[in-house]
Amino acid sequence: MPNFLRAPSGAQIALLKAAVFFACLLPALDLALGWRNGTLGANPIETLTRASGEWTLRFLLITLAVSPLRRYSGLHWLLRLRRMLGLFAFTYAAAHFMAYIWLDQFFDWRAIAHDILDRPFIAVGFAAFVLLVPLAATSSKAAIRRLGGRRWQSLHRSVYAIAILAVIHFWWLVKADLLKPFIYALILAVLLGLRAWWRELERRRQLSVPPPAKHLDRPVIRIVQK
Amino acid sequence: MLIRSTSGPADILPSEITSRALFEGRRRFLARSGLGLTAGAALWYGLGGEARAATARLSAAASPLSTDEALTGHEAVTSYNNFYEFGTDKGDPARNAHRMSTRPWTVTVEGLAARPRSFGIDELLKLAPLEERIYRLRCVEGWSMVVPWVGFPLAALLKAVEPLGSAKYVEFLTHYDPEIMLRRPILQWPYGEGLRMDEALHPLTILAVGLYGELLPNQNGAPIRLVVPWKYGFKSAKSITTIRLLERQPATAWRRTAPHEYGFYANVNPDVSHPRWSQATERRIGEIRKRPTLMFNGYAEQVASLYQGMDLRTYY
Ligand code: HEM
Numbered sequence: 001m002p003n004f005l006r007a008p009s010g011a012q013i014a015l016l017k018a019a020v021f022f023a024c025l026l027p028a029l030d031l032a033l034g035w036r037n038g039t040l041g042a043n044p045i046e047t048l049t050r051a052s053g054e055w056t057l058r059f060l061l062i063t064l065a066v067s068p069l070r071r072y073s074g075l076h077w078l079l080r081l082r083r084m085l086g087l088f089a090f091t092y093a094a095a096h097f098m099a100y101i102w103l104d105q106f107f108d109w110r111a112i113a114h115d116i117l118d119r120p121f122i123a124v125g126f127a128a129f130v131l132l133v134p135l136a137a138t139s140s141k142a143a144i145r146r147l148g149g150r151r152w153q154s155l156h157r158s159v160y161a162i163a164i165l166a167v168i169h170f171w172w173l174v175k176a177d178l179l180k181p182f183i184y185a186l187i188l189a190v191l192l193g194l195r196a197w198w199r200e201l202e203r204r205r206q207l208s209v210p211p212p213a214k215h216l217d218r219p220v221i222r223i224v225q226k
Numbered sequence: 227m228l229i230r231s232t233s234g235p236a237d238i239l240p241s242e243i244t245s246r247a248l249f250e251g252r253r254r255f256l257a258r259s260g261l262g263l264t265a266g267a268a269l270w271y272g273l274g275g276e277a278r279a280a281t282a283r284l285s286a287a288a289s290p291l292s293t294d295e296a297l298t299g300h301e302a303v304t305s306y307n308n309f310y311e312f313g314t315d316k317g318d319p320a321r322n323a324h325r326m327s328t329r330p331w332t333v334t335v336e337g338l339a340a341r342p343r344s345f346g347i348d349e350l351l352k353l354a355p356l357e358e359r360i361y362r363l364r365c366v367e368g369w370s371m372v373v374p375w376v377g378f379p380l381a382a383l384l385k386a387v388e389p390l391g392s393a394k395y396v397e398f399l400t401h402y403d404p405e406i407m408l409r410r411p412i413l414q415w416p417y418g419e420g421l422r423m424d425e426a427l428h429p430l431t432i433l434a435v436g437l438y439g440e441l442l443p444n445q446n447g448a449p450i451r452l453v454v455p456w457k458y459g460f461k462s463a464k465s466i467t468t469i470r471l472l473e474r475q476p477a478t479a480w481r482r483t484a485p486h487e488y489g490f491y492a493n494v495n496p497d498v499s500h501p502r503w504s505q506a507t508e509r510r511i512g513e514i515r516k517r518p519t520l521m522f523n524g525y526a527e528q529v530a531s532l533y534q535g536m537d538l539r540t541y542y
Contacts (some may be wrong), residue, residue, distance in 0.1 A: 041305070041317065042511050043511060046369075111506070114504060119501065175367075176484075177410070177412045
């Protein structure tokens with residue numbers, strides 16, 4: 001592996017970030033051009049709603065893939081892309097929501113309220129979006145400092161629930177062919193499964209390694225197998 | 227005025243080689259004047275090979291049952307389709323349906339009839355005078371189109387086999403060839419649909435063999451499909467191979483998959499919403515804002531009497 005990938009300099013990281021930023025904009029650019037040129041098919045509003053929804057889900061999963069990628073590749077700087085990826089997930093979600101409210105329903109608030117209340121797939125998508133808002137709002141370094149690392153972290157764990165809701169949203173909106181939502185569900189299951197597995201590994205490690213007692217301020221109970 | 231002058235076999239009369247723009251102008255004129263399209267017997271298909279298929283024009287009379295609403299563009303009508311055998315994306319049928327061979331083709335009419343038999347496609351094309359029927363098409367997913375079908379009343383075919391008094395329902399089975407179509411059992415193949423006998427005999431119910439004055443493109447259900455304009459689009463089975471006259475209501479494809487979502491009747495009804503979609507409004511393809519959906523898709527005057535005394539919430 002080239003050295004700059006192992007341990008990039010600050011300037012190289014900035015460059016990487018810029019490249020990823022523009023790459024993340026490409027789907028939006030593609031859709032915007034398609035809209036302008038009339039190449040989004042016979043039902044461009046549907047195309048836009050669906051594409052923005054699917055990209056939201058993809059960005060959620062990409063964001064959740066950062067930790068595993070970092071862990072198994074040893075590329076620790078990947079973590080520095082995570083906030084941007086998460087914010088792109090939120091941006092595409094907001095675009096998806098706007099496509100629905102503006103283009104699809106044209107601010108018909110009664111119809112929108114009915115949709116959210118009557119149609120489980122919309123309710124679940126709406127819940128996922130609402131839960132994303134506090135995460136986007138607390139994505140800055142200042143917010144982390146304000147909340148404190150631990151509280152910030154437990155708040156941001158809701159991204160797991162959001163991703164699950166997003167897959168359910170997709171699963172329920174499909175008429176008959178569940179192949180695509182199934183594939184996304186599988187990817188999510190792997191990403192969540194890895195977390196569960198890491199926890200298990202951590203638990204086992206804690207059991208097997210005698211903790212250096214002087215660092216702990218409480219008595220340590222150790223379970224020893226016979 | 228545009229004249230397409232190159233492609234096409236030499237024996238096509240210049241008058242037959244008509245651009246779509248010209249055709250539409252002519253169609254509008256004829257629709258207004260109430261005359262039929264009479265220039266030439268243009269069933270080129272019956273005369274020759276594949277090459278003619280692309281330019282084959284159908285001779286069809288205008289119908290008073292047509293709407294005068296603006297037509298949905300040919301491109302949209304032939305590229306935005308639900309034909310799940312060829313894929314579940316709206317663009318899949320246009321991409322994949324060319325694999326289906328629609329010649330030779332027979333439609334077998336069987337069951338409770340005095341003279342059940344099979345009909346070749348050429349025979350069907352001549353069974354009754356072809357008419358142009360410009361109908362609204364409303365999909366259960368909340369979009370709609372206006373399509374200039376060419377076809378003939380289903381009643382003409384049914385009368386030819388002389389249904390028995392015991393025949394109360396008509397079932398339609400469609401082409402399924404796993405070699406060229408989806409194998410995943412998304413729906414139960416072959417796709418099946420059904421109508422009550424009075425619905426099947428209704429003058430609005432047609433078997434379409436063409437659209438925009440030409441033979442049906444494969445993605446629209448070539449060579450012959452049902453069109454029932456007051457019902458959601460999924461009732462209008464495509465690429466039909468078998469028609470059965472039955473005493474009992476047949477099982478139908480979408481109802482088998484999700485009976486709480488799709489009824490047997492599936493009449494367009496803005497007051498009965500589908501679990502996934504409100505049916506109060508629809509987006510006409512080509513338009514941005516939604517428009518209100520009409521009871522029986524605007525055909526209430528002709529068909530409401532068929533359902534007198536029925537609770538349309540129960541029989542959705
Ligand atoms: C995190 C939030 C969300 C995610 C990840 C998400 C994801 C998706 C996905 C993957 C699709 C299907 C795309 C396809 O068919 O290829 C979709 C469609 C859709 N979503 Fe969302 N969505 C979210 C929030 C919302 C919200 C808040 C609403 C509205 C209140 C909404 C309404 C819709 C609608 C109406 C469709 C189109 C259904 C159709 O065309 O049949 N979604 N969304």
